Amino acid sequence: MSGAWHIAATLAAPALRWNLRRRIAQGKEEESRLPEREGHGAARPEGRLIWLHAASVGESLSILPLIEALAERDAGLHILVTTGTVTSARLLPQRLSPALAQRVTHRYAPLDVPAWVARFLDGWRPDAAGFVESELWPNTLAATHARGIPLALLSARISARTAARWGRFAPGFARGLLERFQLIMPRSAEDAARLRALGARDVAVPGDLKLAAPPLPADEQALAALRDAIGRRPVLLAASTHPGEEAQVLEAAEAIRRDRPGLLTILAPRHPHRGPELGPWPRRAEGALPGAGPVYVADTMGELGLLYRVAHVAFIGGSLVPHGGQNPLEAARLGCPLVFGPHMQNFTEVTAGLLGAGGARQVPDSAALAATVADMLTQSEATAAMARAAGEWVAANAALPGRMAEALLGLLGKAGRAG
Structure with a gap:
């Protein structure tokens, strides 16, 4: 089979070269x-x-x-x-x-x-x-x-x-x-x-190795500007979301806002080019900061370290849809309380470790997400203890x-x- 792969890859070289050129435009x-x-x-x-x-x-x-x-x-x-x-x-x-x-x-x-x-x-x-x-x-x-x-x-x-x-x-x-x-x-x-x-x-x-990665960085000036724009509002960050998840997160956020009308939901799609399709909200890719509205779209690359530092709760994307989940450790290292959906098979051992340490919460659907985030925002001491437990579990590696x-x-x- 290795010989067949060798021949197939050699014959495919012209097509691969064409595909590389095509990917430039993308x-x-x-x-x-x-x-x-x-x-x-x-x-x-x-x-x-x-x-x-x-x-x-x-x-x-x-x-x-x-x-x-x-x-x-x-x-x-x-x-x-x-x-x-x-x-x-x-x-x-x-x-x-x-x-x-x-x-x-x-x-x-x-x-x-x-x-x-x-x-x-x-x-x-x-x-x-x-x-x-x-x-x-x-x-x-x-x-x-x-x-x-x-x-x-x-x-x-x-x-x-x-x-x-x-x-x-x-x-x-x-x-x-x-x-x-x-x-x-x-x-x-x-x-x-x-x-x-x-x-x-x-x-x-x-x-x-992902358990031992350093905390994500953040530009101090950008962090100060973002905090100033947010003010004292509670923040739910939906990090690295996939198609089909943003609507569920926004549905949960709407339910939370009945008791917490000041809630700001930040949508940070896994693929930033999807930013324009997420709704008529201020977009970071266009230089906007959060306004008085309920949603802000952070459609830029390399800024999750910034976003985790302003969030009161982070939902980890790829987990309300059958993608397998994104990395929850980045939030844990920065002391950001985290919650994820049922589909975390890409991080099975990490998920089990965080849950076993009391360092995260898992929900089955958007309705449960709303109730859980509302509880996490209300029970601030318990939520802070959960974030500390997550950080300690990660630091052990x-x-x-x-x-x-x-x-x-x-x-x-x-x-x-x-x-």
Whole structure:
């Protein structure tokens, strides 16, 4: 099957190149950096180089503590980070300190075409490579392994559905992919069991990098302006919402306003381009601040840290619709009381941990959301205690980046030993 994938990807190269051009018009690619998608643009520094690949925004931000831990432990180390989205490419440099930025290089990941991957690897020649969560690209893994570059899978995750499908239809293919890794650090015990069942070796103690990410930042001037515009109004933030959720949140907010007419609901859609479709409300993308009306649309990127700091309660999107939920940890780190819907399967262990610690509340529908948020706004002491419990639960994972950095650095001496 790996041979078939190699041939298929090679034949698909012209279509992939056309699709990359098409994505420029959608704002999903940077035209000036399009050659990177074909493996061009190598500028390898002297010395040791670790390559970390993180697919998108959440994964790329989750590796920031790992990058810091690697840099602290090896003063001569350089780090190459590849991602696949424009947003992650723009946010990552903003989150690096000036000193760290000098040792970290970002490139867009080459697509999984054999010739493009080979060009990338020939140019960068990493001493070790770490892939985050579920980035299992067959040609990339095969070429990296063939060059004797040690491979690690970090915060590795695989859903029960995917594991069952691979086990039924392509067990040999799955085993072949996983056996290329010399180190697998699963996200959870459940992920570890699924990966072992598919043939993974060298599975370490579970650990989720997203649990150890730093608090989201906020511009102080923007924060002061937003707080001034809001005044003393209670704020319900609907963070990273998906289609079909905003209407449910607004329905719940309308019910809450019967007793709390000053409630301000902030809608922060997961995909900011949806801002104009959410209603005739002031929009942050247009430079507006909240007015006297009941709703404000925060349709910008990279400002959740700002929004969590002004919210009295945060609803975590992707959970009232069957998407699987968005990351609740960002709110927890900033002491923002949080609530989510029934669909949190993307964060099963995190959800269970937060609920078990008394650090979050879960609701089945919009009617229950209204009652729960109203209660959280009324019971301020209990709500504050819940936020503290969430923060303490998240803080318990602070040692993970260091442990992961030690494991990755241990691979550097194994370069050239592909087996």
